[in-house]
Amino acid sequence: MKVKKKKEVEEVCLLEPVKDPFGLVIFGASGDLTRQKLIPALYNLYHNRLLPDNFFIVGAARSRFTDNGYRDVLKETLKGKDLWDEFSRHVFYTQIEYSDASSFVSLQRRIKTLERRFATEGNRLFYLAVPPQITAQIVEMLGAGGMNKVRGWKRIVVEKPFGWDLASARDLNGVLHRYFTEDEIFRIDHYLGKETVQDILLFRFANSIFEPIWNRNFIDHVQITAAETVGVGKRAGYYDKAGVIRDMFQNHIFQLMSLIAMEPPAVFDPARIREEKVKVFRSVRQITRAEIPEYIVFGQYIQGEVDGTVVPGYRDEEGVRKDSHTPTFAAMKIHVDNWRWQGVPFYLRSGKRLKRRVTEVSIHFKPVPHSIFRHQLSEEIAPNVLVFRIQPDEAIELSFQTKMPGTRLCFREVNMNFSYRQQGFYLPEAYERVLMDCLRGDHLIFVGQEGVEKAWEFFTPVLEFLDKGKKLIFHIHDYRAGTWGPLEAEEFIRRDGRYWWVN
Ligand code: BG6
Numbered sequence: 001m002k003v004k005k006k007k008e009v010e011e012v013c014l015l016e017p018v019k020d021p022f023g024l025v026i027f028g029a030s031g032d033l034t035r036q037k038l039i040p041a042l043y044n045l046y047h048n049r050l051l052p053d054n055f056f057i058v059g060a061a062r063s064r065f066t067d068n069g070y071r072d073v074l075k076e077t078l079k080g081k082d083l084w085d086e087f088s089r090h091v092f093y094t095q096i097e098y099s100d101a102s103s104f105v106s107l108q109r110r111i112k113t114l115e116r117r118f119a120t121e122g123n124r125l126f127y128l129a130v131p132p133q134i135t136a137q138i139v140e141m142l143g144a145g146g147m148n149k150v151r152g153w154k155r156i157v158v159e160k161p162f163g164w165d166l167a168s169a170r171d172l173n174g175v176l177h178r179y180f181t182e183d184e185i186f187r188i189d190h191y192l193g194k195e196t197v198q199d200i201l202l203f204r205f206a207n208s209i210f211e212p213i214w215n216r217n218f219i220d221h222v223q224i225t226a227a228e229t230v231g232v233g234k235r236a237g238y239y240d241k242a243g244v245i246r247d248m249f250q251n252h253i254f255q256l257m258s259l260i261a262m263e264p265p266a267v268f269d270p271a272r273i274r275e276e277k278v279k280v281f282r283s284v285r286q287i288t289r290a291e292i293p294e295y296i297v298f299g300q301y302i303q304g305e306v307d308g309t310v311v312p313g314y315r316d317e318e319g320v321r322k323d324s325h326t327p328t329f330a331a332m333k334i335h336v337d338n339w340r341w342q343g344v345p346f347y348l349r350s351g352k353r354l355k356r357r358v359t360e361v362s363i364h365f366k367p368v369p370h371s372i373f374r375h376q377l378s379e380e381i382a383p384n385v386l387v388f389r390i391q392p393d394e395a396i397e398l399s400f401q402t403k404m405p406g407t408r409l410c411f412r413e414v415n416m417n418f419s420y421r422q423q424g425f426y427l428p429e430a431y432e433r434v435l436m437d438c439l440r441g442d443h444l445i446f447v448g449q450e451g452v453e454k455a456w457e458f459f460t461p462v463l464e465f466l467d468k469g470k471k472l473i474f475h476i477h478d479y480r481a482g483t484w485g486p487l488e489a490e491e492f493i494r495r496d497g498r499y500w501w502v503n
């Protein structure tokens with residue numbers, strides 16, 4: 001059997017350049033996402049010669065800017081970048097009212113002019129970097145204005161959260177399908193664009209030693225933590241309505257969970273992978289409203305210290321309601337009811353203003369069935385843990401026991417560690433990968449219609465429970481910014497005889 005050498009692999013695996021010329025229309029162009037993530041990612045792709053010669057980007061939003069005014073705003077984020085002037089000649093801006101059909105007529109005119117000027121062969125990518133409440137409206141306007149009728153290919157990218165709940169996600173899918181086929185729709189979950197997240201699949205299905213033990217016979221439980229040190233920043237208008245469940249659990253955390261839990265598909269193909277993930281979502285045991293206090297702990301941060309700086313509590317953040325009950329933290333336990341995972345709980349946790357920024361999945365194996373050292377050791381032997389560190393310090397680690405040198409029998413837990421950065425790998429920003437794949441029409445890292453709806457279905461009782469409003473006050477626990485969340489979350493896992501791995 002031929003196995004490729006390291007150098008050969010590196011050459012083959014470099015990001016493939018986008019070949020087709022294109023026009024990219026970004027709705028929500030004056031927002032943070034466009035400024036902080038999309039434009040820097042596009043710039044990096046340009047800088048690394050991954051974009052074709054013929055392309056243009058037109059930003060559309062409510063704010064008023066001239067093309068040059070808009071470029072100046074973007075330049076702030078890309079200070080000192082050597083190719084900025086060259087890149088910015090591809091960037092334009094059109095002011096738009098999302099509810100006004102005549103705005104879309106002007107936009108269409110602008111796009112047509114740019115298409116001629118840049119010879120983009122009519123290929124259009126629409127990127128909706130807007131709050132979910134106006135996504136459907138924009139799609140309707142695009143359709144009504146005939147902007148989806150193009151000479152080349154057309155694609156549409158929808159940011160998360162996709163819809164606001166199950167009903168709105170279904171409606172949105174309905175509207176999208178009126179004007180775009182499923183193949184033309186790209187539902188983004190930028191976590192899937194992270195190299196370390198994609199590596200979970202390769203790790204599981206390209207190594208023969210782990211798959212046989214990847215089940216209830218060997219695994220005690222799984223933990224997923226996505227901890228952030230940042231607060232809501234300038235996004236209170238969105239976040240105070242969304243909360244941590246819509247913002248992190250329904251999408252990022254559930255996607256991570258499905259990659260860990262899914263069965264191997266017969267072939268490595270986007271549609272087959274989506275199918276397997278959907279099967280996982282179907283198997284997640286529904287938590288009823290009555291069971292929520294038993295399975296989920298919610299928290300909201302109060303004033304505290306993060307990285308040596310005193311930061312305000314959530315309710316004192318600009319734009320947050322003073323009596324807000326929006327959770328900024330949640331810890332929950334779920335069960336995946338199938339043969340592989342029966343009896344193996346998944347503990348999921350995410351929050352803002354926590355002690356440290358870290359996203360990690362840890363697989364906790366069962367303890368040894370019988371300790372031959374029980375007469376010599378006072379403590380239990382710590383079970384093996386396999387960790388996928390998604391960020392920062394991207395790594396895969398396996399902990400195991402070794403003997404401390406010396407005459408006494410003492411154990412020491414050590415790690416086998418694979419660190420992406422120490423190996424010198426360039427890890428592209430998730431948005432670089434996401435944009436590349438939309439432009440190349442590759443669906444691997446995007447979420448399908450059924451997947452998104454199933455995830456909403458699971459969270460519907462939770463969201464209804466949260467939307468009950470004021471009565472919730474007893475269920476949302478305060479936690480000091482800069483800690484690991486409310487003490488109740490510690491107690492929650494300790495009740496099961498376990499503890500949070502990341503702390
Ligand atoms: C976004 C959420 O999807 O993910 C944000 O809306 C969150 O609230 C962000 O901060 C986290 O992404 P990352 O890549 O920094 O872990």
